[in-house]
Amino acid sequence: MTDMTLQQASELAALLKAEISKAVIGQKQVVHETLIALIAGGNVLIEGVPGLGKTLLVRALAATFSGQFNRIQFTPDLMPADITGHTLYDMDNKTFSVRKGPVFTNLLLADEINRAPAKTQSALLEVMQERQVTIEGEAHPVPLPFMTLATQNPLEQEGTYPLPEAQLDRFLLKIFIEYPDDKEEALMVAAVTNKQTGNQLNISNVQAVASPETIAAMQNLTSNIEADQSVIDYAVRIVRATRDWQGLSIGAGPRGSISLIAAARAQAMLNARDHITPDDIKNIALPVLRHRVGLAPEMELEGYNTDQILQGILDKIEAPRQ
Amino acid sequence: MNLNEVQANIRLRNPWEAVDLGFSMVQKWWKAIYIPLAILTFGIGIPLFLIVPEGEFWIAGVVFWWLKPLFDRLVLHIISHKLFNEELTSWQALKALPSLIWNTGFFQTMTFRRFSLSRGFNLPLWQLEQLRGDPRASRQNILHIASHSQAIWLTIGLWLIEVILSLSLFVLLFLFLPENIQRDFFDNLFGKSVDYARWLDILNYCFYVVVVTAVHPFYIAGNFALYINRRTQLEAWDIELDFRKLASRLKQASQPLISILFVMFFTGSLLLSPSPSYAESTENITTDIEYLNDTRLTSDKSDDVIKEVMLTKNLDDKEISHRWIKKEKEEKKKDIDLDFWDKLKALLEPTAKVFGFIIEFGLWLLIAFGIILLIYFRDRWMYLFQGKRKSKDEYQSPEVMFGMDVRPESLPQNIVDEARNLWQSEQHREALSLLYRGALIRLINQEKVKLQNSHTEGDVLKHASLKLNDTKQGYLKSLTAQWQLIAYAHRSPSESDMQILFDRWAIDFAFDTNAKTTKQGERDE
Incomplete structure (x- = not known):
C-alpha cells in the first residue's frame, strides 16, 4: 500500500460522491455514510420518511460503478424464496434448476424491510453476513461488492415487524435521512422537474467512474489501514460502556466494536489517511451504534432518543492519550 | 400587657x-404570623436575588441570614400582641417595623451580638421590657439562670432543621428530575465544570429563603414561650392569675349572694317574724357563728393552751448543740474588708464608666473607619454587583486532565530545548x-480553552479554534x-517538519508569554 494508491482511492471516493450528488441533491452526510458502508463492505439501514430519495441514492450509487442494482419491496406476504431464489423442476431436462432471486446483485435495496415478517427478513441474514445464499443446500456466492441497503419508515408502525436484534446487528450503519434544507429542496425540485415527464427517477446525469472491481480494490485497501491498539481500546471502551450505561436497556455486542473499527478505517480512507484516529471512531460512533443499543423504557417515556444517550457516553469516555 | 387577657x-x-x-402558638396564629413575615422575607429575598450577580448567590444567602434579627422582631411583635389578645393586622405589623428597628437594640444585634446563640431568648428584654444597660444585664443574668441552655439548644436544633429542610427540598426536586440528569446530579453538584451549577445556586438560595420563612416563627415563638415561662417562675404569674380568677369569681358570686341575703332579710323579717312562743322554742339553738364565738379563747387562755401543747412530748424535744463562733475581733476585720470592697467599688465605678464610654466610642470609630474603608476600596467589591459576565466566564484551569499533570509547573523550563534534545537522541x-502536552497545557492554562477528558485531538482543535488566532491555530x-x-x-x-515545529513554537504558538524561549531558540539557531 503506497500513499499514492491511497490518494487515488480517496480521489475516486470523492469522484463517486460528486457523481452521486448530481442525482441526489443535498443529503451530503447520508451519501458520505453510505460510501463508508460500501467501502467498509457493510450493509446500511436507512431510516426516513418516504420521498427523501432513498431509492434514488441507491440507484445513483449503483450507476457510479456500473454495478447491478435490485430492489425488493417488502410486503407482509413476501416469502424468503422470493428474495433468495428457489429451485425449479425443468420438465425438458428432467432436472432441478436454480432460479436465483433478486439478492444476486451488487446493491440490494430492501425497501420498507420492516413490512415483511421476521421469517422473510431473516432470509437476508446469510447474504448480509457471508455474502452467499444457500438454496437447496447449495451455497451460491453473490457478486462482489455486495451491499444491502434496507429502508424503514419511522412514522407508520402499524402492520410492521420490527427487525430482530440479530438482523439489526448485521447492518454496519444506521443512517437517518432527514428533510433537505430549503435551498437544497429548491435545487432538487428544479433538477427533477427540468425536462422531465412522469415520476421516474432521473439518473441519466450520473456517469460510471469506477467498476465493481475498483470498489473491491478500495475495500481491500481499506482493510489494510493501520489501527493503533489505543484506538481499538477506545472503540472497545465505548462499546462496553453501552452495556452498563443507565438509560440503555441493551448494549452493543462485540460486533459493535468490530464495526466501529471497520467504519473508522473506511472514513480514514476517504480522508486519504493510512491510519485511524480516535476522531474517526467518535465521528462514526452514532451511526454504528444507534441500532445496536436499546433505549430504556423510562428514557423513551422522557422523550430521549438513542443518539442523545450515545452522545452522553461519548462525552464521558476518556479519549486515548499517550 | 394585661395578664387577664393572656391567651x-x-x-x-x-x-x-x-x-x-x-410551637402551638405558631400553629394557632399561623395566618397572622406568616403573611407579614412572608411579605418581609420575600420582599428582602427577591431584590437581593436580583441585585447579586449570577454565580454569587452565596452573598445573597449570607446577607439574608444576617438579616434574621429583623425577622425576629416582626415575629415577636406579632406573637406578643396575639398572646395578650390584641388584634394586629398584617399591615399594622409591618408598619411597626421602623419603630422595631430603632427601639429594640437592632444595631447591636446586627453587629457584635449577631452570633449570640440565645438571641431569641434575650430579645423580649430589648423589645418588650425596653431595658438597656446595667438593668438589662442584671435582668438577663437572672433570666439566664434557668432556660438559657434550652434556648441555645433550640437555636442549634432549629438551625439543623433548616439544613435538613433545605436538603429535603433538593431531594424532592431530585425525585422529579429526568433519569439522565439524575445520573450526573451528584457528580455535578460537587464538580466545578457544570452547565447547571447556576441553577443549583439559584435553587439553593430560593430554598433557603423559603425554609427560613417557614422555620423562623417557631424559633422566636419557642424562645418567647421560654421567656414567659421563666417570668412565670420568677414572678409567680400563675399564682397571680389564679388569684385574679378567684377574685373575679368571688366578685361574680358575691353579687347575687348579697341580693339574695338582702331579699331574705326583708321577707324573713316581715313574714317570719317570730312569735314569743317561737322565740322560746328557739332559745337553745345556736348558729355556727355563735358556736365559734363561744369556743374562741382570749389571748391569755390561748397562750396557756399553746404552752400546754408545747409541753407535749413530740414538741418538747429539745437538743443542745455546740459550735465554734468567730470572735468579735475577726468580725470587725470582716466589716472593714467589706467596707474596703465597697469603697473600692465606689472608687472604680466612675473609672469603669469612663472606660465603658471609651470602648463604646472606639467601637463607633471602628465602624466609621470600616465604612470609610469600604467606600475607599469600593472597586474591590463593587464589581460583584456589576460584572455578571466576568464571574460567569471565569474558568478554573484543571490540574489533572487526560490522566496527566497539566499544571504549567509540570513542564520543563524550556520545552523546545527539551523536545529538541529528545528528538536528537532518537526519542521521537x-x-x-x-x-x-506543552500545547495542551498552554491551551488549558493560558488560553483558557475548556477541555474535557473525552476530547479527542479533533475536539481539541475545534475548541481551540474559538480562542486562538489563525497563526496559533495553524501551528x-x-x-x-x-x-x-x-x-x-x-x-x-x-526531520524538516519537526524543525519547523521546533522553530515556530515560540514564534507562532507561545509568543506572548515565552519570550525567554524565543531568545533561547534564536541562540540555538
Whole structure:
C-alpha cells in the first residue's frame, strides 16, 4: 500500500460522491455514510420518511460503478424464496434448476424491510453476513461488492415487524435521512422537474467512474489501514460502556466494536489517511451504534432518543492519550 | 400587657414544655404570623436575588441570614400582641417595623451580638421590657439562670432543621428530575465544570429563603414561650392569675349572694317574724357563728393552751448543740474588708464608666473607619454587583486532565530545548509528546480553552479554534497532525517538519508569554 494508491482511492471516493450528488441533491452526510458502508463492505439501514430519495441514492450509487442494482419491496406476504431464489423442476431436462432471486446483485435495496415478517427478513441474514445464499443446500456466492441497503419508515408502525436484534446487528450503519434544507429542496425540485415527464427517477446525469472491481480494490485497501491498539481500546471502551450505561436497556455486542473499527478505517480512507484516529471512531460512533443499543423504557417515556444517550457516553469516555 | 387577657394557659412548665407551647402558638396564629413575615422575607429575598450577580448567590444567602434579627422582631411583635389578645393586622405589623428597628437594640444585634446563640431568648428584654444597660444585664443574668441552655439548644436544633429542610427540598426536586440528569446530579453538584451549577445556586438560595420563612416563627415563638415561662417562675404569674380568677369569681358570686341575703332579710323579717312562743322554742339553738364565738379563747387562755401543747412530748424535744463562733475581733476585720470592697467599688465605678464610654466610642470609630474603608476600596467589591459576565466566564484551569499533570509547573523550563534534545537522541515519540502536552497545557492554562477528558485531538482543535488566532491555530493543527502520525500510525515525522515545529513554537504558538524561549531558540539557531 503506497500513499499514492491511497490518494487515488480517496480521489475516486470523492469522484463517486460528486457523481452521486448530481442525482441526489443535498443529503451530503447520508451519501458520505453510505460510501463508508460500501467501502467498509457493510450493509446500511436507512431510516426516513418516504420521498427523501432513498431509492434514488441507491440507484445513483449503483450507476457510479456500473454495478447491478435490485430492489425488493417488502410486503407482509413476501416469502424468503422470493428474495433468495428457489429451485425449479425443468420438465425438458428432467432436472432441478436454480432460479436465483433478486439478492444476486451488487446493491440490494430492501425497501420498507420492516413490512415483511421476521421469517422473510431473516432470509437476508446469510447474504448480509457471508455474502452467499444457500438454496437447496447449495451455497451460491453473490457478486462482489455486495451491499444491502434496507429502508424503514419511522412514522407508520402499524402492520410492521420490527427487525430482530440479530438482523439489526448485521447492518454496519444506521443512517437517518432527514428533510433537505430549503435551498437544497429548491435545487432538487428544479433538477427533477427540468425536462422531465412522469415520476421516474432521473439518473441519466450520473456517469460510471469506477467498476465493481475498483470498489473491491478500495475495500481491500481499506482493510489494510493501520489501527493503533489505543484506538481499538477506545472503540472497545465505548462499546462496553453501552452495556452498563443507565438509560440503555441493551448494549452493543462485540460486533459493535468490530464495526466501529471497520467504519473508522473506511472514513480514514476517504480522508486519504493510512491510519485511524480516535476522531474517526467518535465521528462514526452514532451511526454504528444507534441500532445496536436499546433505549430504556423510562428514557423513551422522557422523550430521549438513542443518539442523545450515545452522545452522553461519548462525552464521558476518556479519549486515548499517550 | 394585661395578664387577664393572656391567651395561653399560664402555669409552671418545664422548659421543653414551654417550647412546645411556643410551637402551638405558631400553629394557632399561623395566618397572622406568616403573611407579614412572608411579605418581609420575600420582599428582602427577591431584590437581593436580583441585585447579586449570577454565580454569587452565596452573598445573597449570607446577607439574608444576617438579616434574621429583623425577622425576629416582626415575629415577636406579632406573637406578643396575639398572646395578650390584641388584634394586629398584617399591615399594622409591618408598619411597626421602623419603630422595631430603632427601639429594640437592632444595631447591636446586627453587629457584635449577631452570633449570640440565645438571641431569641434575650430579645423580649430589648423589645418588650425596653431595658438597656446595667438593668438589662442584671435582668438577663437572672433570666439566664434557668432556660438559657434550652434556648441555645433550640437555636442549634432549629438551625439543623433548616439544613435538613433545605436538603429535603433538593431531594424532592431530585425525585422529579429526568433519569439522565439524575445520573450526573451528584457528580455535578460537587464538580466545578457544570452547565447547571447556576441553577443549583439559584435553587439553593430560593430554598433557603423559603425554609427560613417557614422555620423562623417557631424559633422566636419557642424562645418567647421560654421567656414567659421563666417570668412565670420568677414572678409567680400563675399564682397571680389564679388569684385574679378567684377574685373575679368571688366578685361574680358575691353579687347575687348579697341580693339574695338582702331579699331574705326583708321577707324573713316581715313574714317570719317570730312569735314569743317561737322565740322560746328557739332559745337553745345556736348558729355556727355563735358556736365559734363561744369556743374562741382570749389571748391569755390561748397562750396557756399553746404552752400546754408545747409541753407535749413530740414538741418538747429539745437538743443542745455546740459550735465554734468567730470572735468579735475577726468580725470587725470582716466589716472593714467589706467596707474596703465597697469603697473600692465606689472608687472604680466612675473609672469603669469612663472606660465603658471609651470602648463604646472606639467601637463607633471602628465602624466609621470600616465604612470609610469600604467606600475607599469600593472597586474591590463593587464589581460583584456589576460584572455578571466576568464571574460567569471565569474558568478554573484543571490540574489533572487526560490522566496527566497539566499544571504549567509540570513542564520543563524550556520545552523546545527539551523536545529538541529528545528528538536528537532518537526519542521521537517522547519529543512530540512533550510538545503536544506543552500545547495542551498552554491551551488549558493560558488560553483558557475548556477541555474535557473525552476530547479527542479533533475536539481539541475545534475548541481551540474559538480562542486562538489563525497563526496559533495553524501551528496547533500541524503539531496535532504530526502527533497523530507518530501516535496512531507509528511513523516519525520528517526531520524538516519537526524543525519547523521546533522553530515556530515560540514564534507562532507561545509568543506572548515565552519570550525567554524565543531568545533561547534564536541562540540555538
